[in-house]
Amino acid sequence: MSTIAPAPPVPAPATASGGTGRRRLPAIAWVGLAVLALFVLAALAGPLLRPYDPVATDLPHRLLAPGARLGDGSVAWLGTDQVGRDMLATLLAGSRVSLVVALATVVIGGAVGLVAGLAAGYFGGWTDTVLSRIGDVQLAFPSILLAILIAGVLGPSITNIVITLAVTRWVIFARVVRASALATRELEFVDSARVLGAGHLRILFRHVLPNCWQPLLVATTVQIGLTMVAEASLSFLGLGIPPDAASWGATVSAGRDYLGSAWWISTMPALALAAVVTAVGVVGDAFRDLADPRAQL
Amino acid sequence: MGRFLLRRAGQAVVVALGAISLVFVVVRVVPGDPATLILGPDAAPDQIASVRADFGLDRPLWQQYLTHMGEVLRGDFGDSWRLGGGAMAATLDRFPATLALAALALLITIAAGFPLGMACARRPGRIADLVVSTGSLVGQALPSFWVGIVLILIFARTLNWLPSTAGGGALAVILPSVTLALPFVGWLARLVRNGALEEGAKDYVRTARAKGTGETAVMYVHVARNIALPVVTVLGLLMGNFIANAVIVEVVFSWPGIGSLMVDAITNRDYAVVEAAIVTITVSYIALNLLVDALCVALDPRLTPENA
Numbered sequence: 001m002s003t004i005a006p007a008p009p010v011p012a013p014a015t016a017s018g019g020t021g022r023r024r025l026p027a028i029a030w031v032g033l034a035v036l037a038l039f040v041l042a043a044l045a046g047p048l049l050r051p052y053d054p055v056a057t058d059l060p061h062r063l064l065a066p067g068a069r070l071g072d073g074s075v076a077w078l079g080t081d082q083v084g085r086d087m088l089a090t091l092l093a094g095s096r097v098s099l100v101v102a103l104a105t106v107v108i109g110g111a112v113g114l115v116a117g118l119a120a121g122y123f124g125g126w127t128d129t130v131l132s133r134i135g136d137v138q139l140a141f142p143s144i145l146l147a148i149l150i151a152g153v154l155g156p157s158i159t160n161i162v163i164t165l166a167v168t169r170w171v172i173f174a175r176v177v178r179a180s181a182l183a184t185r186e187l188e189f190v191d192s193a194r195v196l197g198a199g200h201l202r203i204l205f206r207h208v209l210p211n212c213w214q215p216l217l218v219a220t221t222v223q224i225g226l227t228m229v230a231e232a233s234l235s236f237l238g239l240g241i242p243p244d245a246a247s248w249g250a251t252v253s254a255g256r257d258y259l260g261s262a263w264w265i266s267t268m269p270a271l272a273l274a275a276v277v278t279a280v281g282v283v284g285d286a287f288r289d290l291a292d293p294r295a296q297l
Numbered sequence: 298m299g300r301f302l303l304r305r306a307g308q309a310v311v312v313a314l315g316a317i318s319l320v321f322v323v324v325r326v327v328p329g330d331p332a333t334l335i336l337g338p339d340a341a342p343d344q345i346a347s348v349r350a351d352f353g354l355d356r357p358l359w360q361q362y363l364t365h366m367g368e369v370l371r372g373d374f375g376d377s378w379r380l381g382g383g384a385m386a387a388t389l390d391r392f393p394a395t396l397a398l399a400a401l402a403l404l405i406t407i408a409a410g411f412p413l414g415m416a417c418a419r420r421p422g423r424i425a426d427l428v429v430s431t432g433s434l435v436g437q438a439l440p441s442f443w444v445g446i447v448l449i450l451i452f453a454r455t456l457n458w459l460p461s462t463a464g465g466g467a468l469a470v471i472l473p474s475v476t477l478a479l480p481f482v483g484w485l486a487r488l489v490r491n492g493a494l495e496e497g498a499k500d501y502v503r504t505a506r507a508k509g510t511g512e513t514a515v516m517y518v519h520v521a522r523n524i525a526l527p528v529v530t531v532l533g534l535l536m537g538n539f540i541a542n543a544v545i546v547e548v549v550f551s552w553p554g555i556g557s558l559m560v561d562a563i564t565n566r567d568y569a570v571v572e573a574a575i576v577t578i579t580v581s582y583i584a585l586n587l588l589v590d591a592l593c594v595a596l597d598p599r600l601t602p603e604n605a
Contacts, residue, residue: 137315140583142541145559145575149323152563152571229440233545236442237560252443259450270443277438 029286035279043099046092052246053085066264079264082254087268093246094269098276101161101241102227106220109166113173114216120174121181122200122208128178135171143168147230151239161240165227176219180212221284225277232273248273305590309583316579317369317572321362324568369576375569379562384569388555388577395547395554399539401474402481406535410482411528414489415516421494429490433483441542445476445549462551473550477539488531492524526596533589537582 025033066079066087079087120128138146147168154160184190185208193203232249234240241247248269255265349355356364368375374384417426452472453461460469496502497520505515544556551557555574562570 133315137312137319140312140586141316141319141575141579142538142582144541144544145578146319148544148560148563149320149571149575153323225438229438232440233442236440237545237548238564239560249440249442252440252446256446259446260454263450266443266446270440273443274435274439278435281434281438 025286025290028282032279032282032286035275036283039095039276039279040099042092043096047089047096050086050089050092052089052093079262079268081251081265082258082262087264090246090251091248091268091272094248094251095272095276097158097241097245097247098228098231098273101158101165101231102224104162105165105169105227106223108162109169109223110173110216110220112166112170113175114177114212116170117174117177118181118204118208118212121178122185122204124182124185131174132178135174138168138171144230144233147234148237148239151234156238156240156242158241158245161231161234164234165230168230169223169227172223173216173219176215177212180215181208184208184211218284218288221280221287225280225284228273228277228280232269301594302587302591305587309587313576313580313583314366316583317366317576318362320572320575321365324572325358325361325365374573374576377562377567377570379565379567380570384567384573385577387570388558388573391553391555391558392577394552395540395543395556397470398474398477398543398547398552398554399536401470402477402539403532403536405474405478406481406485407532409478410485411489411521413482414486415493415521417486417490418493418497418520419512419516421490426490429483429486433487436483437480439480441476441480442545442549444479445473445546448472448476449550469550469552473543473546473552476546476549477542481535481538485528485531485535489524489528492527493520496520496523526593529592529596530589533585533592537585540578540581 081087081090116131120131147164150164150167151161154164190203190207193207198206231240232247232252235247235249236253238250238253241250243250251269252266255262255267258265346355354361372385374388376382377384377387380387413429417429420426449461449472452459459472461472462469493516502515502519505519506512510519543552543554544559546552547554547556548560555577559571559574562568562574
């Protein structure tokens with residue numbers, strides 16, 4: 001090599017191709033969003049269109065396969081269960097319970113975690129020590145054990161299951177918020193605000209909080225999926241949703257005895273749960289990549 | 298090394314004590330008066346008072362707490378009112394079954410996940426890679442109780458290959474441990490794949506290839522050794538997870554382990570057994586974490602006790 005090779009062309013600024021591509025949601029995330037939209041719609045409108053009656057029995061129509069025609073001419077698209085209830089109505093009612101429990105849990109757990117994380121991260125000192133130690137102890141517990149313990153002690157009800165799951169989940173939110181608050185506290189604009197005479201509350205809400213939203217949102221999407229699985233697991237064990245409400249986990253459990261003759265009772269709610277949880281995971285990943293392009297690697 | 302382990306062990310003891318306290322708070326403080334629970338709602342006030350005195354419930358809560366902690370530290374968790382004998386004895390009796398389940402699940406996860414991840418790393422972006430990454434996503438979303446039910450339906454009821462409950466002999470451990478392992482096979486494969494891809498770009502791999510080493514030897518002799526550390530870390534954590542997650546799988550398969558014991562106990566309000574079971578699982582979980590920490594320092598000379 002006697003001559004110096006020409007310098008390679010300067011790569012175009014990332015905004016031209018890579019930048020915009022990175023900022024766009026991938027196709028699979030749109031599929032996930034569509035599944036989630038369908039789920040929310042089913043939870044909101046479904047029980048109105050196909051009312052679920054927990055004590056109804058219709059023995060002539062029990063254990064009918066999906067697509068079977070009932071005596072009154074209507075079609076049981078997902079079949080009927082062991083006492084003749086329409087599986088579609090059960091599934092729709094279960095989707096509402098699932099959605100309500102997941103949302104209430106992340107809202108309550110997220111709010112508690114936000115306050116605790118802000119206090120621990122911003123003030124530091126003994127507040128941080130106490131809150132972090134409590135969090136350590138709780139995370140040393142496998143969360144499913146704590147959930148079984150609290151749910152078993154409180155007894156089955158929708159309120160109790162939300163309390164149980166919020167108690168087991170708040171630490172995750174608190175950790176995420178604490179890390180952001182800790183990082184933000186050291187930044188110069190916070191110092192400037194302090195020099196200008198802003199109080200703690202003003203600094204917390206105007207300056208620190210806006211930097212915590214994004215990680216909190218990402219943690220929330222992940223937790224929604226985990227919460228739904230946890231609710232279904234507890235209901236499967238008979239510790240979650242009371243028998244007068246429908247839950248996907250409880251329906252799977254009820255169908256166990258009819259696996260040989262009516263596989264759809266256990267399978268339909270499990271597939272619904274898997275589809276929604278996968279969708280939440282896909283959408284959550286896409287959001288995380290959007291929020292932090294470096295995390296893609 | 299010694300001081301590092303000592304410090305970690307100290308932290309583990311503090312966390313374990315905290316966990317026991319947490320169980321005390323939930324079991325003793327939340328559900329109301331245990332005396333009413335034992336005697337029923339129609340009991341006469343003087344009966345309730347005498348039971349409260351027998352169990353020390355009339356003393357202030359902090360005294361009850363200290364007494365309780367003292368008993369727990371001596372290994373005395375009280376008697377199970379349902380099973381008769383000591384709660385801890387009943388729990389330890391069931392522990393080997395859970396350990397066997399978790400150990401086999403770990404073995405299955407490694408045996409399936411490691412080669413799968415290596416195969417994916419050889420041809421990233423190809424069909425096998427896509428199938429594994431999709432499978433790992435779906436596998437983690439499928440509820441384990443339903444996977445267990447489906448496995449029973451296919452392999453026990455339809456094909457009649459394997460027993461579905463513990464009564465069926467030694468082979469009965471296979472289905473529950475596969476159920477336990479399945480969500481994590483894809484997860485481990487992803488981890489191994491990413492580690493192998495990262496290592497595969499390094500100089501020593503190119504050198505090995507240049508001197509004519511076969512691809513299998515490159516992957517399993519050179520690369521595998523360098524990704525062992527993160528894998529060992531997660532395997533330890535995985536074992537802890539398996540012991541905890543076994544609760545649900547054991548119920549599905551009526552497996553006579555610690556998890557089904559605990560669920561039985563909690564539905565029957567047999568809190569002594571519940572507490573013994575939770576403490577046993579939590580302590581083994583913490584001990585596994587400690588073991589992983591120690592193993593990482595021992596395996597990787599780059600990690601010193603100071604920076605670990």
